[in-house]
Amino acid sequence: MSVGELILFGIIKFIAIVFGWVMLVATVLTLMERKQSAFMQNRVGPNRAFVFGKKFPLSAFIGHLLSDALKVLVKEDFEPPRANKWLHLLGPGIAVIPAWLLWVVIPFGPGPMPGAEGDHPFLIANLNVGVLFMFAVMSLSVYGATLGAWASNSAYSLLGGLRTAAQMISYEVTLGLNLVGVFMIFGSTRLNDIIWGQGQSAWGIFLQPVGFVLFLVASIAETKRAPFDLPEAESELAAGYFTEYSSMRFAVYSLGEFIGIVAVAAVAVCCFLGGWQIPWVETPVDASGVPIYGWLTVAQIAIFLFKMVIFIWLQMQIRWTLPRFRYDQLMKLGWLYLLPLSLLNLVVTAIIMYAVR
Amino acid sequence: MATIHVKRPELTFAEKLYIPEVVKGLAVTTRQLVKNVFTRKDITTRQYPEEKRPYPDRFRGRHRLMWDDDKNVRCVACMLCSTACPANCIHIVAGDRGDDKVEKYPVSFEIDLLVCIYCGFCEEACPCDAIRMDSGKHPLPSFSRDKQRIRKVQLLEEGDFSIARRGGRGT
Numbered sequence: 246m247s248v249g250e251l252i253l254f255g256i257i258k259f260i261a262i263v264f265g266w267v268m269l270v271a272t273v274l275t276l277m278e279r280k281q282s283a284f285m286q287n288r289v290g291p292n293r294a295f296v297f298g299k300k301f302p303l304s305a306f307i308g309h310l311l312s313d314a315l316k317v318l319v320k321e322d323f324e325p326p327r328a329n330k331w332l333h334l335l336g337p338g339i340a341v342i343p344a345w346l347l348w349v350v351i352p353f354g355p356g357p358m359p360g361a362e363g364d365h366p367f368l369i370a371n372l373n374v375g376v377l378f379m380f381a382v383m384s385l386s387v388y389g390a391t392l393g394a395w396a397s398n399s400a401y402s403l404l405g406g407l408r409t410a411a412q413m414i415s416y417e418v419t420l421g422l423n424l425v426g427v428f429m430i431f432g433s434t435r436l437n438d439i440i441w442g443q444g445q446s447a448w449g450i451f452l453q454p455v456g457f458v459l460f461l462v463a464s465i466a467e468t469k470r471a472p473f474d475l476p477e478a479e480s481e482l483a484a485g486y487f488t489e490y491s492s493m494r495f496a497v498y499s500l501g502e503f504i505g506i507v508a509v510a511a512v513a514v515c516c517f518l519g520g521w522q523i524p525w526v527e528t529p530v531d532a533s534g535v536p537i538y539g540w541l542t543v544a545q546i547a548i549f550l551f552k553m554v555i556f557i558w559l560q561m562q563i564r565w566t567l568p569r570f571r572y573d574q575l576m577k578l579g580w581l582y583l584l585p586l587s588l589l590n591l592v593v594t595a596i597i598m599y600a601v602r
Numbered sequence: 603m604a605t606i607h608v609k610r611p612e613l614t615f616a617e618k619l620y621i622p623e624v625v626k627g628l629a630v631t632t633r634q635l636v637k638n639v640f641t642r643k644d645i646t647t648r649q650y651p652e653e654k655r656p657y658p659d660r661f662r663g664r665h666r667l668m669w670d671d672d673k674n675v676r677c678v679a680c681m682l683c684s685t686a687c688p689a690n691c692i693h694i695v696a697g698d699r700g701d702d703k704v705e706k707y708p709v710s711f712e713i714d715l716l717v718c719i720y721c722g723f724c725e726e727a728c729p730c731d732a733i734r735m736d737s738g739k740h741p742l743p744s745f746s747r748d749k750q751r752i753r754k755v756q757l758l759e760e761g762d763f764s765i766a767r768r769g770g771r772g773t
Contacts, residue, residue, distance in 0.1 A: 284638040285631045289647045458621065566631045567624065 258369045262353065263345050266550075271503035274557065276309050281558075282565045317496035325489045329396035336393025337490065337497035343386040344504040347379050351511045352437045354521050354546045355528050355536040359438040363535045367546065368437065375434040379512065380421050383467070387413045389501065390469075390476065390486045397489035405485030408572070409469065409476035415579040416466035416473075422587040423460040426453045426594045427516045436512075440520030444528065449517035455590045457517045459583055464509040465560060466579070469502060472567040475575060510556040518552050521545040662722045662735040665713055665752070666760035670768075675758060677732035678768070679706040683724035691717035692724060704768070711754040715741040731766035733757075 276291065283290025294308030324333060349369045356365030365371050372378050387410055394406025427449050428434050431442035443449055450457045466473035477485030487498045514520060522528075523545060529537045536542070570578065616622045638645055648655060657663070668676045679696035697709035718741075725735050737760050744750055 281635065284645075285635045287634060287638060287644045287646060289645055289649075562628055562631060562635070563624070566627045 255369055259349070262369065263348050266353075267345070267348055267504055267507055268500070270507050270553075270557075271500050272310060272314075274503045274506065274561075275313065275499065276306065278561055278564075281561055285562075285565050317493050320492035322492040322494065323489075325398055328398045328489065332392050332396030333489075334494075336389055336396055337487075337494045337501065338389070339392060340386055340389025341497050341501035341504070343382045343389070344501045344508060346382045347504075347508040348511075350375050350378050350436060351508075351515065352440065352520065353549055354542055355440075355538075356437045357533075357535045358441055358530060359433060359435075362533065365437060366538075371435070371437070373435065375436055375438075376424060376428075376512065376516075377434055379508075380417070383505075383508075384413070384417055386501070386505065389498075393490065393498070394486035397486075399489050401483045401488040402486050405476045405478075405482045405488065408482075409486055412466060412469070412473065412476060412575065412579075415576065416463045416583075419459060419579065419583040419587050420463040420467055422584070422591060423453075423456040423463065424512075424516055426456045426591055429591075429594055429598060436515040436520065440515055440522060443519045444522040448519040448522075453517065453590070453594070455586065456594075457513075459587050459590065460513060460517065461559075462583060464513060465563060466575075468505045468509055468560070470506070470560065470564040472563075472570050473575060474564075474569055475572055478569060506557060506560055507553065510553045510560065513556050514549065514552045518556070520552075521549040523548050657738055661738060662720045662725075663737045664715070664739045664741055664760070665718075665724070665733055665735050665757060666737045666762075667711065667754065667757040668732050668734060668764040669758065669761045671763070673763075675707060675711070675732070675754065676730055676761075676764060676768070677708050677711060677728075678704050678730055679708040680729065682727040682729060683733055686723040686727035688721060688723060689717050689719045691715075691719075708754060711757060712751050713757070715750045715752060716747060730768045731764045 280290040291309045292305045294312045295305050296308040296311070297304045324330065350372055352365060352368040354367035356368055356371075357363040390409040390413075391406040394402040394409070397403075427439060430446075430449075430452055431439045433439060433442070439449075446452065469476050475485075476482075477487070479485075482488065487495055490498055526541070528541070528545070529539075531537055634644060637643060670676045677694075678699075679694055681694060681696070684690070684692035684694050691714040693710070693712045693714070695709045696706045699705060699707040720735070722735055724733050739760075741750065
């Protein structure tokens with residue numbers, strides 16, 4: 246393939262994955278979260294916006310999605326006085342673009358085996374740094390929140406922005422270190438290779454159980470959800486770093502957050518839950534190591550998405566179960582417990598790997 | 603003042619680990635989620651406009667005016683209710699009924715529901731059982747203040763025959 250074709254296919258895949266699946270899930274999540282939390286708390290949740298009349302109660306689902314979208318589009322786009330106009334405008338964009346870019350390295354379906362030549366049809370860019378690229382981009386998203394908060398010229402926003410910066414930087418360390426254990430076992434940072442490795446040995450959750458728990462904790466902190474929602478703690482900071490945002494800019498911020506949740510779920514599924522591997526089902530490959538695509542591939546993509554939904558559900562469930570930490574508890578947990586534990590996890594992994602070999 | 607030292611429960615090792623407790627909490631919320639998705643047993647929300655809750659018998663709702671035997675207005679325009687009214691929301695204009703026993707009748711009888719505080723004093727003051735607040739209905743929302751001034755005709759629409767004796771002389 247020529248460079249032009251590569252770029253063209255990359256863009257097509259990007260649009261298909263990011264706008265066809267990720268944005269869709271993120272949008273539906275905004276409603277599903279309200280619905281799930283309602284049922285958890287013995288409430289009913291939003292069920293009023295019937296689009297086809299009351300005879301079709303499930304149509305309220307579509308109605309609420311549409312009315313939410315309409316609402317953010319037509320609301321007043323308020324800009325606080327003496328705010329930094331350009332940064333205030335750029336903030337949501339800087340927050341959401343990294344969240345989109347994360348999807349470049351996530352394989353949605355089976356690709357060629359490690360070492361085999363060939364294109365990966367379900368991956369936008371087959372980077373050899375793989376997940377490391379993801380972390381690089383993920384740490385950029387902290388700029389979106391912090392710059393937006395700074396530009397808002399409000400004390401609430403500023404505090405929220407500072408907390409975001411501190412929290413995300415702290416927990417990114419743990420998040421990354423826990424994946425290092427997985428990289429060590431499978432000898433690659435490409436998610437595709439890691440998933441193939443999990444099919445041959447065992448899923449990451451069994452090889453790295455401590456790593457999985459720590460990753461789960463750090464990922465919730467990374468997506469700024471309760472019990473780690475200090476950056477946007479509504480009882481203390483109104484809405485944290487996006488207090489001064491309204492209408493579409495606000496929607497972009499919260500959409501970015503939801504995309505982050507989906508992205509973290511995707512990484513967790515790839516590294517710990519076997520990606521597109523179906524348990525006890527081997528992927529057929531031809532002589533050169535390229536999988537033979539067929540109905541099984543469709544099932545594998547479906548199972549990947551299904552695992553993602555399960556993981557997102559778990560994140561939501563935790564978010565609506567636990568109360569918020571205090572700020573000092575958050576920092577203590579991050580630096581004094583999670584970080585040493587993940588380092589210990591690495592050392593133990595290394596020793597076991599040496600002993601087994 | 604001395605400080606009161608509250609004795610806090612000691613945490614066991616499992617509780618200090620936090621994760622087992624998190625799992626317990628998740629079990630509780632997940633149980634509720636599954637239960638409510640499939641059976642809706644624990645949901646206490648009422649779907650209000652469709653599913654109305656009956657009010658208690660003594661609920662003071664919108665006013666109504668009762669009828670006499672000929673389905674005319676029972677009120678004799680004695681002004682006791684509008685005198686008793688602490689909010690001054692009852693406006694009565696009296697007229698001659700042309701009857702020896704009952705001299706007056708209300709030419710107009712208006713209640714400003716926006717001003718009314720639903721205290722029920724009018725009902726208590728009435729010697730004729732003419733005004734009642736037992737319709738069990740809310741004041742309805744409207745787009746103009748004028749619609750909230752309900753008039754004699756509307757008040758009588760909700761009315762009913764009363765078997766009570768009219769106060770005062772005669773009947």
